[in-house]
Amino acid sequence: MDSVLDDLIADLPNGTVVTDPDIVASYRQDRAADPNAGTAMAVVRPRRTEEVQAVMRWATAHGLPVVPRGAGTGLSGGATALDGGIVLTTERMRDITVDPVTRTAVTQPGLFNAEVKKAVAEYGLWYPPDPSSFEICSIGGNIATNAGGLCCVKYGVTTDYVLGLQVVLADGTAVRLGGPRLKDVAGLSLTKLFVGSEGSLGIITEVTLKLLPTQHRGCTVVASFADVQAAADAVVTITGKIRPSMLEFMDAVAINAVEDKLKMGLDRKAAAMMVASSDDRGPAGSEDAAFMAQVFTDAGATEVFSTSDPDEGEAFVAARRFAIPAVEAKGSLLLEDVGVPLPALADLVSGVEKIAEQHALMISVIAHAGDGNTHPLIVFDSSDHAEADRAQTAFGEIMDLAVGLGGTITGEHGVGRLKRPWLESYLGPEAMELNHRIKKALDPDNILNPGAAI
């Protein structure tokens, strides 16, 4: 195989192609820790679009699979390495230019979401999408998965902020789609097609983002509930009347896991906790905050706390963000991402409880409740093969449960490799066939992230 790689090495700047076995091994898996991950023959670290083009021309010439990778924080195995292929990481593509007058930023894919936020904040601007992993996930990966986050309930998901892309196709052609125009309907909506395509249609090498003026200050309301249904009812009431900028749910397991670590006085006996924010009506959203507090109280909350102090509010948001690492401290995690229509939220939670009991597993549910997007966190001991198998079974059963409730197998993490076995039955044969037609039209040799996404 060495001669094959030699062609590529000769075409790229020194140090771009890495074959050191330890480094290559460290790129085998993303955060999904796919147990079936292979080992690439090399990790390629381009800095420029032209280098990505060279990689894809080479891959097409040799018929070799290319797995694109952002920061490796994906939770569905979208960046799982394949034996005999290469991993193309965008980690060294880190340029960004902000244009405050058009409120856009042009960025390479390798910057972290938090770095994009910081770069644009210097101009009084805001890039809203905020996946929980925003400090460590890349903007390119966000676009490849159409990532969501906490503020999506009001501000939308990644695709809503992507005005333009430069993508490199399987054959090495570079294509510009869209650009710094706020509205543009010339030609098919190809920019939107590439968002969420998980590296299966092309490699994103440049992104034009739409930015908003800095978010207004908001108020935060925290409420504890003795039962999940009451909290879920409050979610439906609130979203039917106002537009909260955050509406997050934690179950008893998550509350206790966070309290174990942060000791901030959360109600350990509560079945559910809601963390809600508004930056809308009233000074700093206070009118909305009062409304939400009232809805929580009317729904039977055991405790309701409101604050207009940004630091105090941020402490509760941080507690919610900390739920994943806190639960992860209890074992290995399989992180689910199912979405259901809002009225099915409580049924999803109680269904997950039953699955946990059945398989003698700890499963915590946290949720972007305002979007119906839940993250059941399946805890297991990875050294206990039987338990790991039961976790895998539960992972699938939770998807079946969600689909049975009118929901989706993935709300914001993507299909990757882990969820692919469930995709066709969820989409149906006609939609699946349509996915394949598009894939085939753009990547006829199936070298772009084969086996992932679709």
Add this chain to the structure above:
Amino acid sequence: MDSVLDDLIADLPNGTVVTDPDIVASYRQDRAADPNAGTAMAVVRPRRTEEVQAVMRWATAHGLPVVPRGAGTGLSGGATALDGGIVLTTERMRDITVDPVTRTAVTQPGLFNAEVKKAVAEYGLWYPPDPSSFEICSIGGNIATNAGGLCCVKYGVTTDYVLGLQVVLADGTAVRLGGPRLKDVAGLSLTKLFVGSEGSLGIITEVTLKLLPTQHRGCTVVASFADVQAAADAVVTITGKIRPSMLEFMDAVAINAVEDKLKMGLDRKAAAMMVASSDDRGPAGSEDAAFMAQVFTDAGATEVFSTSDPDEGEAFVAARRFAIPAVEAKGSLLLEDVGVPLPALADLVSGVEKIAEQHALMISVIAHAGDGNTHPLIVFDSSDHAEADRAQTAFGEIMDLAVGLGGTITGEHGVGRLKRPWLESYLGPEAMELNHRIKKALDPDNILNPGAAI
């Protein structure tokens, strides 16, 4: 040809296939009045998805072109009839179901935008997109063109509200894409691909719309300017700091045309008038309204008027909406739809002025200024062939001007047939080729609206 149609007539309920020459003639053109329109052999008016499937199976079997048509209000000739083909109108597909708990509506494509707004308003819900033609354009046509409108500057365009579609493909297959889930990233973003595809990829037979709670009451600010640059500067300042819910521009021609009809005391000597609204900070957006009034004043506005009275505010919005019919009263119209990055707004207006002078035409510019989306209205006497030709020339020159300023040939109306000659040079050969690959994958025989959109 009669025997060909007989097959179709036999397959569909009585009255679905119309061959009356007068009726067929009335479906030759949409509002773009394409001078090259053909005459269909029949107009087909299905009520159900299954009937649309029968039409497409028949069209595929006979290799005949199908032009999908909503309410016929398109401005780019996307529903121009073709000789020897059929026009498939969705005007009798008018069912809607609203689910207030999930804040979604499932609607057939034939309802007018205003009818959708009204149906959901009964549940305290709001469907934001508001093209100027909202009282007479269909929701299916809105989706086919990814229509915009006045409130897009804050609330986004049609695609942002489409959660799911049922589409019938060229071969008659019906496919469900997406559905009533607020976040769903399973499979490629095919729902978004069909939005804006102008009937070239499939026929939309059902739509699942995302709805918002009823919009908050807002304030409106109206300002007159002695020069366009000052108004354009104010647009950049405002959108960099706050999120207005409307930020509309009218030039001197439009102001005078409206004043001729409505006699509401607009400043006939002004070079530009801005109509701005906010439903955001302060009671009824009053803090934002005060900010906008100050920006207008600082930019040199000759007159600034603010109101928190919804009726008074609505009168100015109505004046802006009335600009198109008011200018149309002066002759036939070619309605442009070019978009530019915000800082180029004044250059676009002055460039259009030059083009008007050069060709001895009246051209009025109105704009969704906050989005950089402008509508130069080219007035001409359709009985004067030389003038009609000059209007056509100006139509093309305005697109060239916009593209030269970093803009697009169409912001919200679509490419249709009228703008197709400009599409490839705007998109570039690589993106154009990608459009063709997708089209070919989905409509290999090119029977869906051939010659339009791409």
